[in-house]
Amino acid sequence: QTVVTQEPSFSVSPGGTVTLTCGLSSGSVSTSYYPSWYQQTPGQSPRTLIYSTNARSSGVPDRFSGSILGNKAALTITGAQADDESTYYCVLYMGNGIWVFGGGTKLTVL
Amino acid sequence: QVLLQESGPGLVTPSETLSLTCTVSGGSMSSSYWSWIRQPPGKGLEWIGFIYYTSSNNYNPSLKSRATISLDTSKRQCSLRLSSVTAADTAVYFCARLDSSGHYNFDSWGQGTLVTVSS
Numbered sequence: 001q002t003v004v005t006q007e008p009s010f011s012v013s014p015g016g017t018v019t020l021t022c023g024l025s026s027g028s029v030s031t032s033y034y035p036s037w038y039q040q041t042p043g044q045s046p047r048t049l050i051y052s053t054n055a056r057s058s059g060v061p062d063r064f065s066g067s068i069l070g071n072k073a074a075l076t077i078t079g080a081q082a083d084d085e086s087t088y089y090c091v092l093y094m095g096n097g098i099w100v101f102g103g104g105t106k107l108t109v110l
Numbered sequence: 111q112v113l114l115q116e117s118g119p120g121l122v123t124p125s126e127t128l129s130l131t132c133t134v135s136g137g138s139m140s141s142s143y144w145s146w147i148r149q150p151p152g153k154g155l156e157w158i159g160f161i162y163y164t165s166s167n168n169y170n171p172s173l174k175s176r177a178t179i180s181l182d183t184s185k186r187q188c189s190l191r192l193s194s195v196t197a198a199d200t201a202v203y204f205c206a207r208l209d210s211s212g213h214y215n216f217d218s219w220g221q222g223t224l225v226t227v228s229s
Binding site: 001034036038040045046047048051052055057089091093096097098099100101102103104 | 145147154155156157160166167168170171172204209213214215216217219220221222
């Protein structure tokens with residue numbers, strides 16, 4: 001079964017830039033997987049940040065951007081702020097009506 | 111703006127069937143795809159399945175046919191049934207709307223409801 005991989009944790013300094021990635025246990029991520037990214041803080045439901053690789057959801061600050069870097073999808077946060085400290089999940093559409101979530105990356109801002 | 115609200119028993123006995131309902135406010139039921147996603151305590155998100163108003167649906171293969179999602183557009187509800195539950199099914203269950211314009215993302219989420227499987 002395909003596994004979607006994410007870094008378990010990452011840290012960034014306030015004002016810094018961080019890139020989180022989303023890969024596949026076998027193969028490369030491309031735009032055909034329609035990668036999307038979600039932000040979740042404890043006790044809250046996920047919030048959509050990015051869809052279709054690089055489209056920003058309504059109301060999402062432009063410091064969040066999505067792309068394909070090499071063989072992975074990527075979420076870049078430019079000018080990190082304290083309230084960006086959250087867990088970030090990517091989801092890939094595998095085709096045939098199947099979606100797979102990555103394990104999530106817990107981002108610390110310090 | 112669409113609002114989703116999950117409801118159902120917070121405690122289910124092992125081997126029984128978990129039943130949850132998602133009530134939708136706003137938006138069109140019949141032009142959207144509806145999905146269920148769960149999150150065990152302290153763990154990541156897991157996609158369970160989706161349904162379209164035509165009854166087209168699909169499920170996470172790992173659930174081994176235990177999951178059934180249904181839609182009642184007249185009541186504006188989407189329901190999840192998960193049979194033969196075990197402690198491993200303890201989780202917060204979210205309903206979510208899938209974007210219907212070809213972007214394959216979950217664009218609206220409910221607040222989630224915690225279901226504990228225990229005797």
